[in-house]
Amino acid sequence: MKLHTKTNIYTIIATLLLFSFGIFIVYQLILSRLDREVDKQLLIVKSNVIKELDEVAAPNKLFSNQGYSFYIKKIPTQTIFDNQFIEYSEKNPNTRDINHETIKRSLRFQTTPKKQSYDVTISVSLTERNRIGDYIALVVIVFLLISIFVLFIVNRLISTFIWSPFYDTLSKIKTWNIKKNEHLVFKPTNIDEFHLLNDTVKDLTQQIQADYHNLKEFTENVSHEAQTPLSIISSKLELLMQETNYNEKQHKLLGQTYHATKRLYKLNEGLILLTRIENKQFAEIHSINLALAIEEKIEVLEDFIEAKTIKIEKILNTQTVKEVNSVLLTILLNNLLINAIKYNLEKEGLIKITLDEDFFSIENTSFQDKIDKQMLFNRFNKNSISGSLGLGLSLIKKIVDFYNWQITYTYKEGIHKFKIYM
Amino acid sequence: MKIFVIEDEKSLREDIVEYLSENYYKCDVAANIQIALQKLKDNTYDCALIDIGLPDGSGIEIIEYIKNHNPGMGVIMITAKNALEDKLESLKIGADDYLTKPFHLSELNARIYSLMRRRNFGGKNALSFDGLEIDTSEKKVIANGFGLQLTKKEYDILVYLASNPTHLITKEALAENIWGDKADMATSFDFVYSQIKNLKKKLNEANLKKYIKVVYGLGYKFME
Numbered sequence: 308m309k310l311h312t313k314t315n316i317y318t319i320i321a322t323l324l325l326f327s328f329g330i331f332i333v334y335q336l337i338l339s340r341l342d343r344e345v346d347k348q349l350l351i352v353k354s355n356v357i358k359e360l361d362e363v364a365a366p367n368k369l370f371s372n373q374g375y376s377f378y379i380k381k382i383p384t385q386t387i388f389d390n391q392f393i394e395y396s397e398k399n400p401n402t403r404d405i406n407h408e409t410i411k412r413s414l415r416f417q418t419t420p421k422k423q424s425y426d427v428t429i430s431v432s433l434t435e436r437n438r439i440g441d442y443i444a445l446v447v448i449v450f451l452l453i454s455i456f457v458l459f460i461v462n463r464l465i466s467t468f469i470w471s472p473f474y475d476t477l478s479k480i481k482t483w484n485i486k487k488n489e490h491l492v493f494k495p496t497n498i499d500e501f502h503l504l505n506d507t508v509k510d511l512t513q514q515i516q517a518d519y520h521n522l523k524e525f526t527e528n529v530s531h532e533a534q535t536p537l538s539i540i541s542s543k544l545e546l547l548m549q550e551t552n553y554n555e556k557q558h559k560l561l562g563q564t565y566h567a568t569k570r571l572y573k574l575n576e577g578l579i580l581l582t583r584i585e586n587k588q589f590a591e592i593h594s595i596n597l598a599l600a601i602e603e604k605i606e607v608l609e610d611f612i613e614a615k616t617i618k619i620e621k622i623l624n625t626q627t628v629k630e631v632n633s634v635l636l637t638i639l640l641n642n643l644l645i646n647a648i649k650y651n652l653e654k655e656g657l658i659k660i661t662l663d664e665d666f667f668s669i670e671n672t673s674f675q676d677k678i679d680k681q682m683l684f685n686r687f688n689k690n691s692i693s694g695s696l697g698l699g700l701s702l703i704k705k706i707v708d709f710y711n712w713q714i715t716y717t718y719k720e721g722i723h724k725f726k727i728y729m
Numbered sequence: 730m731k732i733f734v735i736e737d738e739k740s741l742r743e744d745i746v747e748y749l750s751e752n753y754y755k756c757d758v759a760a761n762i763q764i765a766l767q768k769l770k771d772n773t774y775d776c777a778l779i780d781i782g783l784p785d786g787s788g789i790e791i792i793e794y795i796k797n798h799n800p801g802m803g804v805i806m807i808t809a810k811n812a813l814e815d816k817l818e819s820l821k822i823g824a825d826d827y828l829t830k831p832f833h834l835s836e837l838n839a840r841i842y843s844l845m846r847r848r849n850f851g852g853k854n855a856l857s858f859d860g861l862e863i864d865t866s867e868k869k870v871i872a873n874g875f876g877l878q879l880t881k882k883e884y885d886i887l888v889y890l891a892s893n894p895t896h897l898i899t900k901e902a903l904a905e906n907i908w909g910d911k912a913d914m915a916t917s918f919d920f921v922y923s924q925i926k927n928l929k930k931k932l933n934e935a936n937l938k939k940y941i942k943v944v945y946g947l948g949y950k951f952m953e
Contacts, residue, residue, distance in 0.1 A: 534831075535830075537831060538741055538831035538832075539740045539744070541833075542831065542834055543744060545833060545834050545902075546747060546748060546834070548899065548947055548948075549748075549751070549896055549897055555945060558947055559945075561947060562946035562947045565899060565901070565947070569901050607908070610908075610920055611916050611917070611920070614916050614920055615916070649916075
C-alpha cells in the first residue's frame with residue numbers, strides 16, 4: 308500500500324467519525340432549540356386560552372385554529388398547578404397507512420378562572436419542526452461528503468507534492484548500480500528529514516562504492532602481481548627438474564610442487580579473466596555462427612569425449628548468428644562442454660546439445676547428483692571429485708550476465724541441463 | 730644461433746638464458762626498450778624474444794624496429810596477458826609467434842626451434858637422430874629406414890620431445906602443448922600417458938627403444 312493512500316485512509320476515517328459525532332450533536336441542539344420555541348408558542352396560546360375562559364362560559368372548541376388543537380374539560384377542583392409538556396405520537400386518521408404517525412407536542416394545565424376549574428390540553432404537530440431538523444441534517448451530511456471528497460483530493464495532491472523528493476530518492480537508489488561508478492544526485496528539497504535522508508544515502512553509497520572499488524582493485528592487483536612470481540616459480544621448478552640424480556622421493560615432491568603451482572596459476576588466470584569481463588575489456592564483437600563455433604569446440608575436445616566413450620547428440624540450427632566477442636564465446640562454450648565431459652559418466656555417457664534462434668542448451672549424464680542451485684554459480688564452489696576450483700560456472704555466469712542473457716539449471720532423472728536464453 | 734632475450738624480470742630472464750644455453754643457443758639480454766634498441770643497432774640476432782610489458786613502454790616498439798631494420802629476424806612475443814585476442818594482435822604487429830606467461834621453457838625452446846627451422850631452411854628441414862628422422866615439412870617419421878605410422882597427436886608429441894633433447898618435459902607441458910588451456914582436465918594426463926605408451930610401442934617395434942624415457946612422477950625425456 309502506498310504511503311499517501313494509507314495516510315488518506317486514516318485521515319478520512321478520523322474525519323468521518325468526528326463529523327458524524329458533530330452532526331449528531333448539532334442535530335440534537337437544533338431540535339431542543341426548536342422544542343423550546345414550540346413550548347414558548349404553547350405558553351402564549353395558554354395565556355390566550357386563560358383570557359378567553361375568563362370571558363366565555365363554555366368555550367369548547369372555540370379555539371380550534373392556528374394549527375393548534377384543544378381539549379378542554381371541566382373538573383371539580385384544580386389538582387395540577389404547573390405546566391406539563393408532553394411529546395407523543397398520534398395515528399393520523401386521514402391516511403390509511405397504519406404506520407403513519409404524527410408527532411405532537413402538548414401542554415396540559417389546569418386553571419380556575421371563576422370558581423369553575425378546567426383541565427386544558429393544547430397540542431401542536433411537530434411535523435414542521437422535524438422537517439426543519441431533517442433538512443439541516445441533510446445539508447450538513449452533504450457538506451460533510453463534499454468536504455471528505457475535497458479533503459481526499461487535497462491530501463493526495465499535497466502528499467504527492469511533499470513526498471515527491473522522497474520518491475525521487477527511492478527510485479534513484481533502486482536503479483543505483485554499485486558497479487557503475489556513478490554518484491547519486493537527488494532532487495533538492497527543503498524538508499529537513501528528506502534532506503537528512505538524501506545526505507545519509509549519499510554518504511552510504513559513496514562509502515560502499517569506495518569499499519567495493521578498493522576490494523576490486525585489491526583482487527586485481529593481487530592476481531596481477533602474483534603472475535610474475537608464479538611464472539618464476541614454475542620456470543625455476545622446470546630447471547630444477549632438468550637435474551638428474553634425483554631419487555624417487557625427490558621426484559615425487561618435485562612433481563607435486565610443480566602440479567600445485569600449475570593449479571595456482573590456473574586459478575589466478577581465472578580470477579584475472581573474471582575481473583577483465585567485469586571491467587568490460589571484451590568489448591569487440593563479431594558476428595559468429597554459433598553452430599559452427601560449437602562444432603569447432605567439440606572437435607577440439609574430441610580426445611576427451613572419445614576417451615570416456617561419450618555419445619554426442621546435436622540439434623543445431625545452423626542459421627543462428629550472434630554478435631558476441633569471440634574470446635568470451637570460446638570461454639563460455641569451452642567451460643560448458645568441459646564441465647559436461649568432466650562430470651560425465653566414466654563409460655557411455657551422453658551429451659545433448661540443442662541450439663536455436665534464441666536459446667542454447669547442453670544436457671549431460673553425470674556421476675554427480677543434483678547441484679545445489681544456491682551454490683551453483685558461486686566462485687570456489689569446490690567440487691569433491693576433481694579437486695579443481697569451480698571458477699568455470701562462475702565464468703559462465705559472468706559471461707551470460709555480460710550479454711544480458713539468462714541461464715537456467717535443471718536436473719531430471721540423472722540429466723543435468725544448462726540452458727541459456729539469448 | 731643467437732637469441733636476443735628482452736625481458737625485464739631478472740629471474741625469468743636468467744631461466745630462459747640458462748635453458749636456451751643448454752640447447753646450444755647463444756643469448757644476449759636486455760631489460761628495457763632503450764638497451765634493446767641500442768643492442769639491435771650494434772648486433773645481429775637470429776631470433777628475438779620480446780616481453781610486451783617492459784618498464785619503459787611496450788615491446789611492440791621493438792617489434793616495429795626489427796620489422797623495419799632487420800626483417801629476417803624471427804620474433805617471438807611474450808605477454809603476461811592471458812587472452813586469445815592478443816594472438817591475432819601480435820601476428821598483426823609482425824611477431825612470428827606468441828607465448829603467454831607462464832610458459833614452459835620446453836615450449837619456448839620448441840617454438841624457437843620450429844621458427845628457426847621455418848626461417849633458415851624455408852620450412853624444409855628434418856630433425857635427425859641416430860636411426861630416427863623426423864621430416865617436419867612433410868610430417869613424416871622415418872625409423873631405421875622405414876616409415877613410421879603415427880597419429881597426429883603422437884607425431885606432435887614426438888616433435889615436441891625431440892625439439893628438447895635430453896630435457897625433461899613435464900606431462901603438464903605436453904598436455905598444454907596439445908590442448909592449450911583445456912589441458913587442466915583430469916583426463917588429459919591419462920591421455921598423454923596413453924599416447925606416449927603407443928608412441929613408445931611403435932618406436933620399440935622399430936628398434937628405437939632408447940629415445941623416450943619416462944621420468945617417474947614428472948614427465949618424459951627424449952634421449953639422444
